[in-house]
Amino acid sequence: MTNNNQYKSIFLSDIHLGFNGCQNEKLESFLSSVKCESLYLVGDIIDFWSMADNFYWPEEHQRVLNIFEAKHKEGTNVFYISGNHDDPLRDKNLIKKLKSKDNTHKKIIESLDKFEHKEKHDFVSKKYGKFLILHGDQYDVVTSNAKWLSKFGGLLYDGLIYINRPLSKYLKNLTKKIVSGASGFQKLVKKECEEGDYDGLMCGHNHRPEILKFKTHIYMNTGDWVESCSAIVEEMDGTIKLIKIDKNFKVNTVAKL
Template identity: 35%
Template sequence: MSDQASQHYRSIWISDLHLGTAGCQAGYLLDFLKHTESDQLYLVGDIIDGWALKRSWYWNQQHNDVVQKILRKARKGTRVVYIAGNHDEVVRQFIGLAFGGIDIQDEVVHTMADGRRFLVLHGDLFDGVIQCARWLAIVGDRAYEITLKLNRWFNHLRARFGLEYWSLSQYLKHKVKKAVNFVTQFEEAVAREAKARGLDGVICGHIHKAEMREIDGVLYCNDGDWVESLSALVETLEGELKIIHWQPRRPAVRRDEPPRLPERLADAPA
């Protein structure tokens, strides 16, 4: 694919952008949106981080550019669906309405090109911590924010040595046994819900872990996030599902500046 080429998909799912936080990789996200087109674009929750914005205001030009790019896609004919998450739960009061050509929903059922039906939702309703101990979730959110700050300094140092981006926060999560157990339980709970509804699969976000695997006859898909993994889930025109990681060609890309070079698509195997 040439530097200026755009890849066209039947559907794209992205979630956990966390616009309104310094941790949002807005430059990479904007580049992804510029170099991909789709008939349908699903924003699967935690698009704007209301929790963080209540604590302190953070919003730069790149965050504006991301919002404008999405609105422009809607105006040009892309079907854009915004599914509310827990960090942008205020959006849930507008479920069933449309703004700027963007439909607001709590969940939807997406039909693939090959006829398979997938439940699409953020996934926070299957997170016991969010539902049963909101205060604990908020404390955890603050700790996560601190980890992301360390992650930014760590990757700034790596960039000075010509090393590629690497997520410290994601590494720590994968090393903690309880966190790994939580992820497994979450994935199984979401898959059970899809199976109970007689659907073929489920697509969600929330846990910032891109994944695609079969669970008890149901295809579980998580599109990841744009804070750590820089990932999206896509459906090709033929109906094939893939996880895409947006990899930088040059490591020394500042968060508050757009990438100097377009990035490459790297299809991760299921």
């Protein structure tokens, strides 16, 4: 546990409640031990698509939602920024449809109704200026920077060291494409910051937690709760950190702004 469990802001994304790969115990342990003024849920919090494919909603997942509600009741500002797995929340008609599906969905939607919903949010940090917060799927169409693609790209890179056959030419080209997709994404981030006069951008979506400092702007990714169990936090003095919860439920700082 950290010495200081009082945060100014906590940013979480890609929790995927409703999907059985979600590491809810770690999240519950973390959330129960902290307090914050603002809680930003940066998309893919509820995985409605996974639930539609294969209905799954255990008590433990409901408990995470209950904690968000309890924090809201205690006075925490809870912002819900939708992602692609909870994109039905971006459409009033789809929300209605989901609500009438069954009791579980009704209960979930009613909980979520209590929070402030947005697709993009301007966050003014204490120390580092103004950030645009969004889930990040909005850039997919342009970059194809999907998670499996980046993983595949990484694997190809590793593999290419050992490959010296005609196939390698094809693979090299493919890798180049994938990698330029990733750098294309960073170009979009830079452009977004320039055009909106932002000091940085924060998103989730690709499940790769990181803090990157460029000359012109800052890029932060909150990571996920399927693999990395990470969050971005703003401490009371304004320090911004990337933290991870390890298998012993210990909070570790992995990067700092």
